[in-house]
């Protein structure tokens with residue numbers, strides 16, 4: 026039995042947010058009947074078991090880790106915003122496009138410095154971080170990133186190694202970032218940083234406008250880029266996407282363009298104007314869902330996004346394929 030109720034989440038990172046919850050005979054549970062019945066389980070620092078969160082007054086958490094419900098509200102909010110983003114922008118009804126919501130597991134293990142999507146449980150798992158390098162990993166961009174792994178798995182199914190693995194990771198960073206912008210949350214404003222909210226010492230896990238800031242990611246394509254860890258080879262596509270959406274200079278960062286291989290030239294040498302986030306996201310999503318396959322590499326991604334841009338010309342009111350090609354060239358993937 027489900028009955029939608031209007032609750033409030035006092036989150037760690039996104040302020041106080043409206044949550045649709047489920048009214049039961051004994052109170053409320055952290056389950057959203059309006060979004061595929063997505064719900065959140067408290068793992069209580071264990072790695073199996075857990076129980077759905079319940080509450081008496083439908084006001085959840087206290088914006089700090091002193092209440093274990095706080096991180097749960099970030100996760101539930103992340104699920105809701107990601108659901109709305111895919112539904113309202115891309116016409117996708119849930120991760121598998123079947124109307125069913127995934128569920129979240131929070132407070133997984135102890136000092137667990139990761140969050141991940143699992144195809145087998147069709148669920149999200151969030152650690153609390155070790156408190157030294159990472160805080161609870163329930164921020165909105167992380168939630169959008171992880172759930173997008175589920176979308177990729179159900180569509181292009183990009184193999185998680187080599188260049189296709191970099192494209193898989195970049196797809197999650199791209200859509201996680203678009204989810205963050207879509208939320209228009211005043212406590213967690215959109216940016217091209219990934220995981221900035223969960224860093225104890227500041228900075229970010231990844232920087233889409235200049236991926237090499239992290240010390241490991243590639244700004245530009247080169248023939249050996251597929252040998253990098255997938256979270257670093259993703260830099261090429263993250264950088265491409267930033268240039269396509271925002272251009273080489275924007276409030277979100279100044280972005281280098283590439284000349285030959287991984288050689289960089291300063292912003293201004295090859296200035297690009299952005300086409301905007303909505304157009305860029307629709308092009309990437311169409312390429313992901315109708316062109317890319319498990320073995321798509323960077324050359325294939327260039328072709329897929331150019332073709333997607335051409336097919337979307339009427340929808341978007343302009344054929345952006347030349348801008349897509351220019352952005353790939355600007356990251357060295359000619």
Ligand code: ASN
Nearest residue numbers: 139140141142170171174
């Ligand atoms: N948080 C990581 C990611 O989504 C988990 C993993 O290693 N796949 O990329």
Ligand code: ZN
Nearest residue numbers: 170174194197
């Ligand atoms: Zn990932």
